[in-house]
Amino acid sequence: MTARPLVAVTDVLPRAWLEPLVQACDVVACDEDAPGVLSPPILEAAPRVEGLLCTLEDRIDASTLDRFPRLRVVSTLSVGFDHIDLAACAARGIVVGHTPGVLTDATADLAMTLMLACARRLPEATASVREGRWGRWRPTGLLGLELAGKVLGLVGFGQIGRAVARRARAFGMEILFVRRTPTDDPLGRRVDLDTLTANADVVSLHVPLSDETRGWVDGAFLARMKPGALLVNTARGAVVDTDALVDALRAGHLGGAGLDVTDPEPLPADHPLLDMPNVVVTPHIGSATTDTRRRMARLAIDNLLAGLSGRPLPHAVALPAASTLAHNGGPG
Numbered sequence: 001m002t003a004r005p006l007v008a009v010t011d012v013l014p015r016a017w018l019e020p021l022v023q024a025c026d027v028v029a030c031d032e033d034a035p036g037v038l039s040p041p042i043l044e045a046a047p048r049v050e051g052l053l054c055t056l057e058d059r060i061d062a063s064t065l066d067r068f069p070r071l072r073v074v075s076t077l078s079v080g081f082d083h084i085d086l087a088a089c090a091a092r093g094i095v096v097g098h099t100p101g102v103l104t105d106a107t108a109d110l111a112m113t114l115m116l117a118c119a120r121r122l123p124e125a126t127a128s129v130r131e132g133r134w135g136r137w138r139p140t141g142l143l144g145l146e147l148a149g150k151v152l153g154l155v156g157f158g159q160i161g162r163a164v165a166r167r168a169r170a171f172g173m174e175i176l177f178v179r180r181t182p183t184d185d186p187l188g189r190r191v192d193l194d195t196l197t198a199n200a201d202v203v204s205l206h207v208p209l210s211d212e213t214r215g216w217v218d219g220a221f222l223a224r225m226k227p228g229a230l231l232v233n234t235a236r237g238a239v240v241d242t243d244a245l246v247d248a249l250r251a252g253h254l255g256g257a258g259l260d261v262t263d264p265e266p267l268p269a270d271h272p273l274l275d276m277p278n279v280v281v282t283p284h285i286g287s288a289t290t291d292t293r294r295r296m297a298r299l300a301i302d303n304l305l306a307g308l309s310g311r312p313l314p315h316a317v318a319l320p321a322a323s324t325l326a327h328n329g330g331p332g
């Protein structure tokens with residue numbers, strides 16, 4: 001009889017979503033009150049764990065991996081993999097899977113939601129109703145920004161950036177975008193970053209967090225944005241320099257910001273961003289629809305099962321070449 005591999009699941013998922021995993025593997029679940037890769041039941045089983053189903057909350061670095069000497073597959077329930085040390089995985093012969101594509105529409109929907117909420121001053125408007133300040137209809141009351149005819153600058157034009165472009169086109173917006181790959185695209189025009197910031201009425205971020213993009217939206221970037229422009233971030237919090245954003249909003253240079261991701265995360269309840277009426281913050285819910293999360297779980301499990309049986313992962317993260325070579329020629 002072949003032993004079933006042991007897989008650790010670092011957060012709580014509905015039993016039905018885990019069914020394909022439970023069919024094929026033994027599963028160690030986290031403590032529901034203390035989820036995470038360092039949850040006590042997972043740490044206890046760590047020497048025997050061969051597969052890890054983790055989330056973006058888990059920092060998978062060398063010191064974490066050292067606790068899992070038999071680990072062969074890390075499968076994250078996210079498209080972003082900035083929480084995983086890829087070189088450390090490659091050096092240990094561990095393959096890494098992620099969940100691109102299945103969360104594109106949900107995240108693009110949220111980017112549009114934040115854009116519209118800022119453009120139409122939704123927090124101020126709803127607060128005025130809740131607080132009994134809904135008075136006479138005034139010709140100049142709560143005037144916002146109309147999206148039709150405005151320019152949307154998309155920083156990152158991959159799956160989510162393009163899905164936002166399709167939606168924004170339906171709202172009558174003109175699209176400029178920045179990406180590394182030279183492309184012609186019927187949805188919009190590829191420009192350099194300076195042209196994007198100088199012309200966009202709304203800038204929406206859709207790049208992964210990397211050494212290159214960390215802190216990209218700093219004071220200089222924000223100063224180059226048009227006065228009154230809006231910033232939307234559904235990418236990763238650390239792409240934006242939070243203090244610089246607070247300064248730009250305090251100075252009145254930006255018209256508002258819609259943030260699903262922040263640095264730090266969670267944002268402390270007394271953070272200055274949360275006192276600003278023209279800022280909308282959601283708690284990293286880009287992919288949080290039932291359909292999408294179910295699809296993400298399925299894809300993450302498919303990645304795990306493929307890796308554990310030595311097959312190519314349906315959605316593998318490319319590992320650093322040098323480390324991969326070292327692994328192929330090394331003890332693995």
Ligand code: NAP
Pocket residue numbers: 079080081100101103104107155156157158159160161178179180181182206207208209210212213234235236260261284285286287
């Ligand atoms: P994707 O398809 O890989 O697209 C990434 C885009 O960023 C590509 O257009 C890529 O350019 C561009 N890019 C990367 N590095 C760049 C650089 N240094 N300069 C210019 N462009 C750069 O990824 P996706 O599925 O759209 O997801 C994007 C990110 O959204 C994820 O990495 C994740 O962090 C975030 N996300 C957040 C949530 C949430 O809950 N808020 C949900 C899903 C995703 P090329 O096309 O030229 O390679």
